[in-house]
Amino acid sequence: MMAGERWGLDRRGLILGSAGLGALGLGGCATGAMTGPLGGPTPTAGGVYAPHLEPVRASMNRVFDITVCLRPFRAAGPRLEAETIGDALVIHNYGHGGSGWSLSWGSGTLAVRMAMASSPRSVAVIGCGAIGLTSAILAQEAGARVTIYARDLLPDARSARATGSWTPDSRIALTKTAGPAFADRWEEMARISFKRYRRYLGLPGTPVEWSDRYNLFDGPPDSEPEADDPLGFAHYGDRIRDLNGHSEVLPPGSTPFPTPYVRRNSSMQFNVADYAHTLMADFLAMGGRIERREFHSPAEYAALPEKVVINCPGYGARALCKDESITPVRGQITWLIPQPEVNYGVYYNGVSVLSRRDGIVVQAVWGGDMFGYGDDHEVIDRAEAEKAVGIIAGLYSRMKA
């Protein structure tokens, strides 16, 4: 494999797989070479100057929260299919792994297409996370009166504990189990979602924005060990290269970072606090109803007044639908006090950092896609948080003034 491929979008070859770079949205097609004049500011191969970068104040003293969440992973990809329960048509829409926010609009579009086939006047949506809320809004736009039934609403649903990055193929499926038909469906979902996100750019509160991501290495990236991937996680990023944009290798000395190897790309990020608030407000403004309710079996859906139901319980489907095809993939975020002056993300030494409006997300991703796989312990691991923050503190202590 060529060095440029390892630096670039060829995610099979990326050092930490999508769990590492994908967590930050650090895909991108590498351009340029590791050459160029030293001293700054230095143009990259593409003629772009590295901007001024404020340091992240990484310290356990600035941690204001640690959150843990389980990704609802299915080897075959999300469950998107119809089932008849009593006299209700139930459209399942769950199991989006580490890609639920990114794929939500596309997945919801496919689910709503099935739900609206018989032009129902009213639709029930089970769940009020990323998938339920977007499906509900899409069903409203398709002409239905929509009621959401859910145990937890955003920001209490698991979706609120996500990184908030455009990562449409992060732990979304296993290549062999999902097969080529799912790859086509994935691409359709990713393209629909990407286009829909255009609507949320530039709004007050900045629910969605683009930011730069810096991928830092102490040694040649090709010399770093590849993460184990015994299961063969699917990576479909090549199919949407035109959306993901390009990444560029920055010449040594052209950034304040202390590492000799720096790659930069730009990606979308979701400032989840504001984005979730925007979605809730939009749903309610269009006449949506929300009812807090816990279900114990999908058989209970048959008693709802709505005869078309879109089922979006996320990881909850494992208990609710007795669906053991859902595997938990644990993820923990350590939250540093927001720094509005930091407007970029970093990946370094197995830790990803993303500066969001509602906090700086620090996340351990060492071990690649297998990190957290099969782990359903939704409890805080303080040692993991300290190690991750320590790595980033060490990086910034070496950063140039």
Ligand SMILES: Cc1cc2nc3c(=O)[nH]c(=O)nc-3n(C[C@H](O)[C@H](O)[C@H](O)COP(=O)(O)OP(=O)(O)OC[C@H]3O[C@@H](n4cnc5c(N)ncnc54)[C@H](O)[C@@H]3O)c2cc1C
């Ligand atoms: C650490 C971490 C980082 C992540 N980062 C990203 C990222 O950067 N980008 C990205 O695209 N994705 C990311 N993800 C993945 C993303 O968070 C999930 O795919 C997404 O949240 C799934 O959304 P959901 O709506 O299906 O599930 P949930 O948010 O869990 O919502 C499920 C809803 O169903 C309800 N429910 C469940 N069971 C019942 C029941 N029995 N009765 C009534 N209601 C019920 C719940 O109360 C809730 O309202 C990340 C995940 C983790 C863990």
